[in-house]
Amino acid sequence: MTAAYSDAFVFFGATGDLAYKQIFPALHGLIRDEGFNLPIIGVAKAGWNLDQLKARAKDSLAHHGCVDPAVCDKILDLLQYVDGDYNDPNTFAQLRAELGQAQRPLHYLAIPPSLFGAVAENLAKSGCAENARVVVEKPFGRDVKSAKELGRMLQQYFPEENIFRIDHYLGKEPVQNILYTRFANPMFEPIWNRDHVRSIQITMAENFGVQDRGHFYDEVGALLDVVQNHMLQVVANLTMDPPTGEDNDAARDRKGELMRAIRPLKAEDVVRGQYEGYRKVHGVAPGSTVETFVAIRLEIDSWRWAGVPIFIRAGKMLPVTCTEALVEFKRPPKETFGEHVPNTSAHMRIRVSPDMSIGLGVRVKTPGERMVGRDVELELRRQAADDMPPYQRLLGDASRGNTELFSRQDLVEAQWRIVEPVLGNVAPYYSYAPGTWGPEEAHQLIANDGGWLDPTVTE
Numbered sequence: 326m327t328a329a330y331s332d333a334f335v336f337f338g339a340t341g342d343l344a345y346k347q348i349f350p351a352l353h354g355l356i357r358d359e360g361f362n363l364p365i366i367g368v369a370k371a372g373w374n375l376d377q378l379k380a381r382a383k384d385s386l387a388h389h390g391c392v393d394p395a396v397c398d399k400i401l402d403l404l405q406y407v408d409g410d411y412n413d414p415n416t417f418a419q420l421r422a423e424l425g426q427a428q429r430p431l432h433y434l435a436i437p438p439s440l441f442g443a444v445a446e447n448l449a450k451s452g453c454a455e456n457a458r459v460v461v462e463k464p465f466g467r468d469v470k471s472a473k474e475l476g477r478m479l480q481q482y483f484p485e486e487n488i489f490r491i492d493h494y495l496g497k498e499p500v501q502n503i504l505y506t507r508f509a510n511p512m513f514e515p516i517w518n519r520d521h522v523r524s525i526q527i528t529m530a531e532n533f534g535v536q537d538r539g540h541f542y543d544e545v546g547a548l549l550d551v552v553q554n555h556m557l558q559v560v561a562n563l564t565m566d567p568p569t570g571e572d573n574d575a576a577r578d579r580k581g582e583l584m585r586a587i588r589p590l591k592a593e594d595v596v597r598g599q600y601e602g603y604r605k606v607h608g609v610a611p612g613s614t615v616e617t618f619v620a621i622r623l624e625i626d627s628w629r630w631a632g633v634p635i636f637i638r639a640g641k642m643l644p645v646t647c648t649e650a651l652v653e654f655k656r657p658p659k660e661t662f663g664e665h666v667p668n669t670s671a672h673m674r675i676r677v678s679p680d681m682s683i684g685l686g687v688r689v690k691t692p693g694e695r696m697v698g699r700d701v702e703l704e705l706r707r708q709a710a711d712d713m714p715p716y717q718r719l720l721g722d723a724s725r726g727n728t729e730l731f732s733r734q735d736l737v738e739a740q741w742r743i744v745e746p747v748l749g750n751v752a753p754y755y756s757y758a759p760g761t762w763g764p765e766e767a768h769q770l771i772a773n774d775g776g777w778l779d780p781t782v783t784e
């Protein structure tokens with residue numbers, strides 16, 4: 326059965342950063358590509374009026390290159406605004422009035438999680454939660470216990486199939502493409518296991534710092550900001566079993582099995598780093614020990630992956646901006662031609678950003694009399710950037726009631742279970758110079774498994 330399209334789009338935090346950076350551009354794309362035509366109601370406590378919100382929307386659209394004048398006018402036409410406190414029932418009475426005839430609104434909570442409870446409860450009390458969908462942003466809790474509490478609280482007012490937990494990595498075309506490439510081709514599955522894979526490494530590098538997000542970032546750090554969510558999603562797409570069945574839960578069920586098979590981290594599996602100068606960023610505590618870089622070693626307790634180490638490193642102020650995974654295959658049992666072959670010569674490289682590419686590393690013979698060769702990479706796919714920005718794809722899916730690319734309560738809890746033992750200052754941290762690949766200790770973590778392969782980016 327196809328679920329009905331939502332009939333109003335409400336976003337809390339309308340004057341905030343996420344609305345400016347993601348929501349207005351996503352709405353532009355939805356109107357342009359899908360004929361999205363719903364009342365758009367912004368809610369915030371900013372003392373603003375509708376004209377101010379329209380000015381902000383215009384500015385956001387111009388800033389993000391959304392230049393189709395008819396589409397921009399349409400957004401401004403559809404836009405409404407409710408200003409008020411999230412704890413005040415009057416705010417929600419006003420919202421109900423603005424919703425008019427709408428019966429199935431979509432509420433997007435682009436606000437700090439500490440406010441979810443008040444908003445959800447007031448939506449319910451004011452009659453705005455009936456048949457409604459709710460979209461929430463990460464972080465979903467701070468550990469298993471708080472994630473459970475958050476889940477229970479939301480489920481009190483919204484059935485699970487109407488709760489959409491956004492992890493924007495799931496909306497990225499190249500992340501989707503990992504699953505597609507693995508399961509749409511017959512040759513990968515037979516070698517996708519511990520008999521043939523030596524190790525997997527993923528690098529998520531950003532060549533910029535925490536910018537104006539010091540206050541937010543200092544409460545989370547790299548492990549919670551991107552590893553507990555985005556990087557674990559990439560691990561799941563790389564390692565999960567093929568889904569069976571076609572419903573929204575088929576892939577998520579497999580993903581759940583995989584996440585539950587990942588061994589919880591121990592302090593010795595983790596290296597944390599902080600770039601020099603981080604403590605001077607506005608909003609960061611002067612003596613902060615929060616990490617801006619983290620490297621971890623994971624293991625999956627399953628027949629498929631037993632004994633295959635999975636390394637992840639993610640950090641700010643690194644030499645490049647690039648996210649890339651490398652599946653490294655075992656060499657043949659004997660080098661037949663007596664060559665000294667680099668460990669990494671048999672691999673599959675999957676780049677998620679800034680562009681998308683998939684490459685297969687193989688040896689080819691160098692022309693000549695001698696049986697010697699060199700490493701080449703066979704490029705399977707190269708594509709410039711995302712066709713459709715993740716937020717556009719995800720908000721379109723949520724409006725259609727399609728939960729497939731959203732996280733589920735059991736998955737969120739399984740992800741917390743992995744990182745929970747190393748939250749806080751369990752693992753020591755080291756400082757690193759901006760523009761380097763993090764602290765030396767991160768290299769030691771992987772030294773016995775061939776070392777990190779630094780992605781290169783040509784502008």
Ligand code: BG6
Nearest residue numbers: 463493494531550551555648678
């Ligand atoms: C966000 C993090 O979730 O993802 C940011 O909060 C990070 O710190 C960002 O920079 C990376 O996303 P993308 O799509 O730019 O790779």
